[in-house]
Amino acid sequence: MTHQIELSGVNKYYGAYHALRDIDLKIKKGSFVALVGPSGCGKSTLLRSLAGLESISAGDLVIAGERMNNVPPRKRDLAMVFQSYALYPHMTVEQNLTYSLRIRGVKKAEAKKAAEEVAATTGLSNLLHRYPRELSGGQRQRVAMSRAIIRNPKAFLFDEPLSNLDAALRVHMRKEIRSLHDRLGATSVYVTHDQIEAMTMADHVVVMRQGVIEQQGAPLDLYDRPVNKFVAGFIGSPAMNFIPATVGPDSRSLVLDLGTPQVIPLDRSMPDAERLIVGLRPEHLRIVSDHEAMLRLPVGVVESTGSTTYITSATQPENNIVVGERQQLSHGQMISLAFDPWHLHLFDEASEQRIEDVGR
Ligand SMILES: Nc1ncnc2c1ncn2[C@@H]1O[C@H](COP(=O)(O)OP(=O)(O)O)[C@@H](O)[C@H]1O
Ligand SMILES: [Mg+2]
Incomplete structure (x- = not known):
């Protein structure tokens, strides 16, 4: 036993x-x-x-x-x-x-x-x-x-x-x-x-x-x-970011609702749910140069512990970005972000249940 x-x-x-x-x-x-x-x-x-x-x-x-x-x-x-x-x-x-x-x-x-x-x-x-x-x-x-x-x-x-x-x-x-x-x-x-x-x-x-x-x-x-x-x-600290989204018309992109809609092309087909919640862990967001941007956000609060920098967006204060390097950023400054699409978590907005990955 x-x-x-x-x-x-x-x-x-x-x-x-x-x-x-x-x-x-x-x-x-x-x-x-x-x-x-x-x-x-x-x-x-x-x-x-x-x-x-x-x-x-x-x-x-x-x-x-x-x-x-x-x-x-x-x-x-x-x-x-x-x-x-x-x-x-x-x-x-x-x-x-x-x-x-x-x-x-x-x-x-x-x-x-x-x-x-x-x-x-x-x-x-x-x-x-x-x-x-x-x-x-x-x-x-x-x-x-x-x-x-x-x-x-x-x-x-x-x-x-x-x-x-x-x-x-x-x-x-x-x-x-x-x-x-x-x-x-x-x-x-x-x-x-x-x-x-x-x-x-x-x-x-x-x-x-x-x-x-x-x-x-x-x-x-x-x-x-x-x-x-x-x-x-x-589970996870700082907590996962949640962003409301819809599936793009080609079924292979997501439209994130970040105040203004931002289209994220993805190399995989998306589920046919009406409205989704996209989950992204703060450590999976990277600050990148403007031409690599998948998202653009204005900086809100910046907190540094020395080893880690916590950044919130001015328009999405409940969401976090975590970066390992020190950052010289000022309030209101626009930053460009990217993430690897396989790090996305998708949830059905109504049921809040995870949507399993769908094939390519
Ligand atoms: N002896 C009791 N009589 C009535 N309700 C109780 C009693 N003990 C706990 N509860 C209720 O049961 C729920 C769970 O309590 P508890 O197990 O102590 O929660 P946790 O330890 O997760 O904080 C709470 O809503 C609490 O108010
Ligand atoms: Mg207890």
Whole structure:
């Protein structure tokens, strides 16, 4: 059996509110799965349903081959790591770590040994006698992780565990969590609203919206082939550009609506949809000389981080162009842009679904 967790047809209602809709999800043993989506889409509800902190209204939940729908949380053998750490303030790190073992009747010396072993893995060996208030945010997070590890659970469930940390520490901790996952050979389900966390940490990303799984797959597959405009706009930072368009009269060109229509000849036939949305990732737009122009736009805001320059168009402020070199550009200046046609994503304007590439 290779699936550690399997959900099929899972639905969850809070009263009349339909919080999870027909969730099908298979989580392989040893994999790192991220549940990602905007606030309120049902990520925590799904995680809490796995843990048994919420009961599901319909469907099946199987953990390690056993149907768990009605099994209480403590018998599911899953460990949850929260954003708020939930450490016992009056206990030392060691006592926080050994608590769950002690209440299960593990002998004191044995529990102490287990705590020391876990602390060595998570870099807490020198902090075992401190109290939570004497630790930094990152150290507290490690204690919370260690407390989960010591129970040797069937899977780790994380609910936005890094949200309270500053940006630099978040970047550090996401590597630390992933490397710990690898070393332990753990199975992890990780909830986040941050698509960068999801993309960088997970083997399998599940994108949710309003209780529905919109798409799931390997991070770069979602990036390269988003099934709809929502996933396309959610995955990737800065976000994909969206430009309304129609198919040209020869069926082999697109007419982009950028205030004024701009015709893009393409060496391939276009679908016969009425109105399209063209998606173009910011990094796929190049600033070119005027005679190579596919698009002409007036410069809006220019922001440089040193390595990267972000440019918005004065007429399309929601859209971005990203360039790797420094640019001397001023507001209102016209720039010429080009892109490779195979980088275009096409979506039906009405349904917002991806339109598959049509032949040449
Ligand atoms: N106990 C509850 N009772 C009623 N509605 C709830 C309850 N918990 C969550 N919800 C609603 O379910 C939806 C999903 O919530 P949640 O799973 O916490 O979202 P997320 O973690 O993705 O931000 C939200 O609209 C939220 O208001
Ligand atoms: Mg949540």
